[in-house]
Amino acid sequence: CVSPPRVTGIVPLEVTNNEEGQPFNSADYTRDNHEFTYGPLPEVETVYPVIVPSPGGGHALVIHGSNFERSDTLVCVFDDGAPTMIRALWTGTSMVECLAPGHRAENVSVHVCNNGADCSQQSVFFEIQSPVNVTGLTPNRGSVQGGTVVTVSASALQARNAAYGYYRCRFDLTSVPATYLSSTVLTCVTPSQRAGFVSLAIT
Secondary structure, three states, rough: OOOOOOOEEEEOOOOOOOOOOOOOHHHHOOOOOOOEOOOOOOOOEEOOOOOEEEOOOOOEEEEEEEEEOOOOOEEEEOOOOEEEEEOEEEEEEEEEEEOOOOOOOOEEEEEOOOOOEEEOOOOOOEEEEOOOOOEEEEOOOOOOOOOEEEEEEEEEEOOOHEEEEEEEEEEEEEEEEEEEEEEEEEEEOOOOOOOOOOEEOOO
16 A cells, blocks of 8 residues: 555554445454554765775764654665665664665765655765775884874875875774875874884775
């Protein structure tokens, strides 16, 4: 059945075998006491982060809006031409969280649906970008006290990410801010560490 328009609230839902246009007779309807709830459509306003690295899968996205309902059918719908529905985590009537599915690098729209069917009329977009690959660094050693400015050469760096303050250098498990210089160069200041080799990654 397609629900008719109603004001917000709960209405009984029963079924009849009578043909359309027949006079209404309550005796011809089921008496199973099922209910149908009418509510406002969810609305989406922002998503964070707006950029995630390719392939995108598994990154947590926080979506702000309104009219989000706590239910087992609360979902996010990601669409890059082939819609993907993902179960949403309700954190309040104005915020939900979803894990982004795996997509190639591109812009992806997000809708929220309270019942798994009727989705927000608006959508928000986030961008999946090609992963950053570190190709070199100089100097490649520094003091255990930290403070060494390291110039990192990398591929696929984006000025937009830098504007959001997303780029960071991770020395083993310690993350520090990175300064964007160009599409191929970042700088980072080393944190204090114990003596020895550490891994360096751009996040």
